Amino acid sequence: MAVLKLGTRGSPLALTQANMVADALFAAHGVACEIHVIKTTGDRVQDRALAEIGGKALWTKELDRALLGGEIDIAVHSMKDVETIRPETIVIAAMLERADVRDRLVGADSLAAIREGGVVGSSSPRRRAQVLRARPDLSVVLFRGNVDTRLAKLAAGEADATLLAAAGLIRLGRDDVGTPVALDEMLPAPAQGAVGVECRADDAMTCGLLGAIDHTATSRAVRCERALLAALEATCHSPVAALATIDDDTVTLRAELFSEDGAEHVAADASGPDGEALARDLARALLDRAPPAVRAGFGG
Numbered sequence: 280m281a282v283l284k285l286g287t288r289g290s291p292l293a294l295t296q297a298n299m300v301a302d303a304l305f306a307a308h309g310v311a312c313e314i315h316v317i318k319t320t321g322d323r324v325q326d327r328a329l330a331e332i333g334g335k336a337l338w339t340k341e342l343d344r345a346l347l348g349g350e351i352d353i354a355v356h357s358m359k360d361v362e363t364i365r366p367e368t369i370v371i372a373a374m375l376e377r378a379d380v381r382d383r384l385v386g387a388d389s390l391a392a393i394r395e396g397g398v399v400g401s402s403s404p405r406r407r408a409q410v411l412r413a414r415p416d417l418s419v420v421l422f423r424g425n426v427d428t429r430l431a432k433l434a435a436g437e438a439d440a441t442l443l444a445a446a447g448l449i450r451l452g453r454d455d456v457g458t459p460v461a462l463d464e465m466l467p468a469p470a471q472g473a474v475g476v477e478c479r480a481d482d483a484m485t486c487g488l489l490g491a492i493d494h495t496a497t498s499r500a501v502r503c504e505r506a507l508l509a510a511l512e513a514t515c516h517s518p519v520a521a522l523a524t525i526d527d528d529t530v531t532l533r534a535e536l537f538s539e540d541g542a543e544h545v546a547a548d549a550s551g552p553d554g555e556a557l558a559r560d561l562a563r564a565l566l567d568r569a570p571p572a573v574r575a576g577f578g579g
């Protein structure tokens with residue numbers, strides 16, 4: 280194998296993550312990667328909520344096509360942006376070790392410190408519901424674009440505060456930005472902080488190379504969180520937070536579902552040896568207890 284053709288989106292965060300994968304492959308096998316930047320629909324459309332224009336497939340469709348067409352050998356994604364159901368011809372063959380899973384609040388030291396009636400910028404249904412749950416007096420306005428675009432909107436006064444994933448900020452060397460929000464206050468999005476690498480299902484050699492850079496605990500946790508999304512039939516509109524942690528052979532999954540306006544929620548947690556079975560059971564328990572306004576966000 281001369282070089283592996285690595286496909287990625289072109290945002291600064293995507294490129295940083297692509298280079299992390301290239302470095303890991305070089306360290307493990309001495310294999311070099313050639314980085315191919317692929318523009319996705321999600322990168323082009325910046326003025327509407329993701330959920331409104333077609334969901335997470337906006338980030339993956341073009342990379343899937345390049346992968347299946349042989350233009351690239353591997354595709355690197357933020358796992359948070361990868362749809363729950365993937366084509367059978369593509370496998371998620373590795374995940375890098377997960378970074379800080381928390382959200383960071385930028386513009387205020389805590390949600391409680393935001394001025395009465397203030398404005399938070401976010402386009403995530405989960406963050407919106409969590410913010411409104413904690414502070415029903417706030418309003419949440421649409422904020423999209425990459426990390427720098429969002430910080431520029433904040434600096435321009437379009438909102439009093441915004442929320443960003445700590446993982447993205449840390450990987451961009453912006454660890455100085457914002458204050459981490461405690462997990463008890465704000466559970467993250469499923470798969471937040473994890474970088475995944477996909478290859479063609481029939482490309483055994485590349486699957487093998489990727490297997491060697493897989494961080495097992497991260498993969499187990501993220502697969503559990505993704506199994507929860509599948510069992511909930513969550514879409515990109517669904518306000519859902521979840522975090523799986525691994526302790527020896529035991530997976531612990533915490534999850535919370537919200538109504539769109541954050542006024543209602545259900546939360547639950549469970550532990551067991553089989554993360555995916557655990558996720559299915561927890562999904563059923565959550566949906567059984569969910570009031571109609573929460574239930575409305577799930578089930579297709």
Ligand SMILES: NCc1[nH]cc(CCC(=O)O)c1CC(=O)O
Nearest residue numbers: 357359443444446447471472473
């Ligand atoms: N939806 C955008 C997105 N996808 C992944 C990250 C950050 C990195 C990660 O969570 O792995 C972000 C930005 C954000 O939420 O602040």
